[in-house]
Amino acid sequence: MRNIANIKPSTILVSLMHNAKLSNAVSRTALRDAENQWCKHITKPRCNRDQQVLLDVADQLRLIIVQVSQRRCRINPPQWPALVRLEADLRAAYLANINLEPLLATVAANSDHSEVA
Numbered sequence: 001m002r003n004i005a006n007i008k009p010s011t012i013l014v015s016l017m018h019n020a021k022l023s024n025a026v027s028r029t030a031l032r033d034a035e036n037q038w039c040k041h042i043t044k045p046r047c048n049r050d051q052q053v054l055l056d057v058a059d060q061l062r063l064i065i066v067q068v069s070q071r072r073c074r075i076n077p078p079q080w081p082a083l084v085r086l087e088a089d090l091r092a093a094y095l096a097n098i099n100l101e102p103l104l105a106t107v108a109a110n111s112d113h114s115e116v117a
Contacts, residue, residue, distance in 0.1 A: 023075075
């Protein structure tokens with residue numbers, strides 16, 4: 001079993017944006033909206049994140065999956081497993097309340113917080 005906490009939805013979404021070659025405008029818009037929502041989500045500090053965004057992004061991906069399944073849209077075949085897996089992983093992360101891609105606090109090398117006693 002894979003460790004869901006280690007997935008990087010931002011990387012997968014960017015890869016899908018460049019390589020999926022979706023034939024339907026609705027699906028392309030859904031993928032773009034999912035990527036935009038995810039980018040906004042991961043720029044927020046952990047305490048300000050709303051886990052509902054995981055479901056919102058998963059719903060956008062589900063729209064694409066349904067369109068491809070109903071043959072209303074075509075997708076580059078090697079990208080299909082990544083799309084389906086990402087949608088399932090986002091839903092699983094929501095259910096397990098896992099914070100994906102945590103925003104790490106950056107501390108400058110010469111700041112007061114980085115001094116060693």
